[in-house]
Structures are given as C-alpha cells and as structure tokens.
Amino acid sequence: MLVSKSSLRRRLQIVELVRKRGEVSVEELSQVFDVSSVTIRTDLTYLEQQRYLVRSFGKARYLSQRPGDNVLAPIADSATRKASETTIARFAAEAVDDHESLMMGAGEVVHRILPFLSDRSNLALLVQDIGMAQTAQRFLHCELQLTGGQLEQGSSTMTGPDAEASVARRSIDLCFLEASGLDREGNLLCADPALARVFQAARQAATRTIVVAYQPQLNERDGEVFANLADIDALLIDDGIDPPTMDLMPRKGLQLHRRESGILEFRQSTY
Missing domain, CATH: 1.10.10.10 (Winged helix-like DNA-binding domain superfamily/Winged helix DNA-binding domain)
Known part of the structure; x- marks a missing residue:
C-alpha cells in the first residue's frame, strides 16, 4: 500500500x-x-x-538510526541501487578534465566512476583499493599509483599511517570520496575510522573535493567524520533523502542542481 x-x-x-x-x-x-x-x-x-x-x-x-535505514525511502533492490550508483558516478565523472591528478577514495560509487573516464587523456590516478586499480588498468590509459598501507584481512582497501602519509604528500587536483551518512552539523561520515582518516588526508591535499553517496543517512554521528559539507566543492546523491538532510545543504553554502534520473547535485556557489 x-x-x-x-x-x-x-x-x-x-x-x-x-x-x-x-x-x-x-x-x-x-x-x-x-x-x-x-x-x-x-x-x-x-x-x-x-x-x-x-x-x-x-x-x-x-532508537539510533542504522546505516541503510531511511523512513522516507523504500528499500531499493540491488538492481535499482546499482543503476542509481552508476548514474551518480557518470555525473561525477563530468567534473574531470584531461591532464588532472585524481585521488579515488574507496567505495562502490567511486569505483563506478572509473569506466566513465576512459576518454580522458593524461590522467594521474592515486587509488587505495586494489580492485579499483584493476578496473583502471582495464578501462584507462593513465599513470596509476597505489597509496600503499595496510590491508585488513578480507579487504582490498589500504589504510593506516602509510596510506595517510602517501596521500598527504601528493599534489591532487580532485579527489572523489564516498560518504555513508552525515550528522546534524553537516559532517560527512564514513563507517570505517581508518578509511575516514585517509579521506581526511585526501581532502586536505586536494584542490577540489567531490563527495558521492547513495541515500546518505542523517544520524547522530554513526560513523567517523572526514569532512564537513562546507569544506567540499560538490555532493552528488540520489533523491531518496529526507527533508532534514535537504535542509542542511543551503546552510552549508551548497546550491541544488537537479540532474536527470533523480540525481541531486549540490555545489558550492564558487564551484
């Protein structure tokens, strides 16, 4: 019903x-x-x-909200979620120009950006996910480097002090990071604290930062902060978010630009 x-x-x-x-x-x-x-x-x-x-x-x-719960949005099946994540990734890729240095943070949506960069030339990619490196080798002709760092058992993502230091000393034109949620102060959250620390280093090292997310949840700090909405250049998400989340955006200087296929892009006025 x-x-x-x-x-x-x-x-x-x-x-x-x-x-x-x-x-x-x-x-x-x-x-x-x-x-x-x-x-x-x-x-x-x-x-x-x-x-x-x-x-x-x-x-x-x-009860405190859990990642993935959303009272306003129906639970999406895997095909619907995959389609939305791919569309978010396609729009995110539009921000990339030839000859740029990119940092690709871990996450499914960020991973989906890579095939959409196949027509760019002379890109330099820094990735922290071995799976992303394999995808980049398949679709792109570019300079490719791994952050290095520690691999947790069963994970393809590198974190730890070495990964953070590797990112911090780079010259990065644009970094793509993925959020699992945000709190009521507009802080963007990552469920994994070790991953969030690498994200923090990437944001600080990059000239521009774009965050992507699929139905990010507004919650009370259920995750580790890696950035604030006021500190990023753009946020790309699907439209399955609740009114309080929407209301946060203009308070942080982000202006709404509706894209096709139900995707919302929030940009800083200077972006």
Whole structure:
C-alpha cells in the first residue's frame, strides 16, 4: 500500500520528536499531530519495523538510526541501487578534465566512476583499493599509483599511517570520496575510522573535493567524520533523502542542481 506524502512527513516528525524527548506516549502524539490514536499506532508500527523506535506500554522510545535505514525511502533492490550508483558516478565523472591528478577514495560509487573516464587523456590516478586499480588498468590509459598501507584481512582497501602519509604528500587536483551518512552539523561520515582518516588526508591535499553517496543517512554521528559539507566543492546523491538532510545543504553554502534520473547535485556557489 502506498503511503501519502503527508503520512511520510508526519512519520519523520514523529521520529524527530521522539528523538528529542527520548519517549513519547501515543496520546501525546495524537494531540500534537491532530490525528487519531489508531493513525499514530499505524505510524509507530511502521517506524518500529524500520528500527527508528520501539513501542512499549502505549509509548514510543527512540532508537539510533542504522546505516541503510531511511523512513522516507523504500528499500531499493540491488538492481535499482546499482543503476542509481552508476548514474551518480557518470555525473561525477563530468567534473574531470584531461591532464588532472585524481585521488579515488574507496567505495562502490567511486569505483563506478572509473569506466566513465576512459576518454580522458593524461590522467594521474592515486587509488587505495586494489580492485579499483584493476578496473583502471582495464578501462584507462593513465599513470596509476597505489597509496600503499595496510590491508585488513578480507579487504582490498589500504589504510593506516602509510596510506595517510602517501596521500598527504601528493599534489591532487580532485579527489572523489564516498560518504555513508552525515550528522546534524553537516559532517560527512564514513563507517570505517581508518578509511575516514585517509579521506581526511585526501581532502586536505586536494584542490577540489567531490563527495558521492547513495541515500546518505542523517544520524547522530554513526560513523567517523572526514569532512564537513562546507569544506567540499560538490555532493552528488540520489533523491531518496529526507527533508532534514535537504535542509542542511543551503546552510552549508551548497546550491541544488537537479540532474536527470533523480540525481541531486549540490555545489558550492564558487564551484
């Protein structure tokens, strides 16, 4: 059954109210939103299924959001997600000119950028993911270097002090980084602290920084900060984000430019 926009908006507001108070009764919510207690219980059932809160004895208690949860967006199947990530990557690649030095941070969306750079000439790529290096060798004729660093068991991504130092001493025209979420101060988050430290080094070394993300979640610091929205040049995401996330962008100087296929590009006014 489809849910109306007004219901989605109310549910988001319920989450915010419960988050602020910690616990709210069904009766209070019914009065605040001027709807029946039956409607509120339906809302709470949905939000509990989405792991935003738990219900107990006629009350709702807040749960911290988990990466991947989004009350406003339906859960996308793998094909839909792949299509959106590829479209984000295609638009991100448009920012790359010939003869540029690039840092490609780890992440599925960033990885998808590489094939779209096949027609660029004289690029210099620094990558921290061995899988990305293999993709670059397949699609691009370019100077290619790995950051070096530590490989965790079962991972193809290099992190640690050596990787951070390698990135910090480079001259980088443009770095692409991938966010898993952001907090209410506009800080961009990465789930892996070691990865976030490499991202921080890349952002500081680069002349320009573009962040990509698929449905980044607004949460209370569920991850490690690697940048602030005010510090980057552009953010490319799909349109499955909630109003509070949208509201953050203009406060950080990012202007919305809607792209085709439901992709949102936020750019600094000077970019």
